[in-house]
Amino acid sequence: MVFEEYEKPAACWAGIDSYKGQERKCLTIILRSGGCTWGSCLMCGYTHVRYGNRDPAFLDRKIRAQISWIKREFNLDDYSLVKIFTSGSFLDPQEVPPDTQQEVIRAFRGKVVILETRPEYVEEERVSILRETADTGMEEIPLYLAMGLETTHDFIREKSIRKGLTTSDFIGGAERAHRAGAGVKTYLLMKPPFLTEQEAIQDMITSAQEAWRWSDLISLNLCTVQSSTPVEWLWRNGAYRPPYLWSVLSVLSALDRPISCDPVGGGTPRGPHNCGACDPELVDGIRTYSLTGDHSLIDALLQVKCGCKEEWRYVLENEMSYSLPLTR
Numbered sequence: 671m672v673f674e675e676y677e678k679p680a681a682c683w684a685g686i687d688s689y690k691g692q693e694r695k696c697l698t699i700i701l702r703s704g705g706c707t708w709g710s711c712l713m714c715g716y717t718h719v720r721y722g723n724r725d726p727a728f729l730d731r732k733i734r735a736q737i738s739w740i741k742r743e744f745n746l747d748d749y750s751l752v753k754i755f756t757s758g759s760f761l762d763p764q765e766v767p768p769d770t771q772q773e774v775i776r777a778f779r780g781k782v783v784i785l786e787t788r789p790e791y792v793e794e795e796r797v798s799i800l801r802e803t804a805d806t807g808m809e810e811i812p813l814y815l816a817m818g819l820e821t822t823h824d825f826i827r828e829k830s831i832r833k834g835l836t837t838s839d840f841i842g843g844a845e846r847a848h849r850a851g852a853g854v855k856t857y858l859l860m861k862p863p864f865l866t867e868q869e870a871i872q873d874m875i876t877s878a879q880e881a882w883r884w885s886d887l888i889s890l891n892l893c894t895v896q897s898s899t900p901v902e903w904l905w906r907n908g909a910y911r912p913p914y915l916w917s918v919l920s921v922l923s924a925l926d927r928p929i930s931c932d933p934v935g936g937g938t939p940r941g942p943h944n945c946g947a948c949d950p951e952l953v954d955g956i957r958t959y960s961l962t963g964d965h966s967l968i969d970a971l972l973q974v975k976c977g978c979k980e981e982w983r984y985v986l987e988n989e990m991s992y993s994l995p996l997t998r
């Protein structure tokens with residue numbers, strides 16, 4: 671296949687990621703697509719990252735051109751892990767036409783490919799074809815589907831996230847993915863709006879423990895305040911605070927199986943944060959834990975001394991859902 675046109679993806683960067691206890695060079699790609707069909711989650715600022723045109727021929731041409739750009743800018747032989755996001759669902763045929771999906775996967779054949787999608791777009795036959803396209807026999811699981819379960823609590827997912835799917839919808843998607851021979855990477859979302867700090871911690875501990883039943887990998891995402899979202903409106907009006915890094919450490923410490931966590935925006939008012947003084951050390955430590963799975967590091971970070979720990983403890987004990995948040 672010849673990709674003749676160049677078009678920049680929404681973002682594309684190289685990094686190191688942990689995969690089954692190994693550090694791997696990873697390429698993360700955010701493709702511009704037809705855009706998320708659901709587009710209603712309260713914290714999501716990606717709904718505007720899309721072409722204003724859903725014609726399949728147009729999307730096919732534009733997405734192939736983005737792959738050409740990536741091939742030109744990066745030496746793909748350097749990477750054994752590729753994460754593909756579309757600010758929506760890669761498997762939604764209205765976002766990425768089915769033939770285009772296959773061409774994209776073909777470009778990364780022989781690597782571990784992780785695709786993000788909502789579970790309703792997981793069709794066993796289609797995923798099977800994509801898995802075969804990715805597979806060269808080099809990787810035990812060449813294709814993973816990354817899906818946002820966010821929490822195992824249906825009420826929280828509906829009221830605090832407005833995700834528009836239930837735990838059983840997610841389980842159905844995970845089962846279809848597994849039957850097609852793909853792995854399942856589950857995203858959890860810590861502290862969507864309307865939860866106290868204490869409720870958010872408990873929700874993530876319970877969700878991570880339960881989600882292993884349907885997951886091969888779990889990633890803990892920390893809610894951030896993205897532009898032009900309902901969460902931003904709440905935050906501007908003093909009705910939302912992202913999680914404390916102490917809370918994130920408490921969740922990771924309570925789990926007996928390591929999960930990955932990248933504290934995006936850590937230490938900033940719009941991201942997970944403490945007082946500002948202790949944030950850099952804790953953010954770095956959480957990133958290192960994500961790569962190594964070293965549980966003793968989390969316990970050591972929880973022992974770091976900072977005055978804001980008292981404030982955090984006060985919040986845990988006193989914040990009520992009708993008066994939150996107590997701090998900014």
Ligand code: SF4
Nearest residue numbers: 706709710711714758
């Ligand atoms: S979080 Fe995902 S499903 Fe929800 S609106 Fe954003 S892109 Fe769509």
Ligand SMILES: [Zn+2]
Nearest residue numbers: 945948976978
């Ligand atoms: Zn502090």
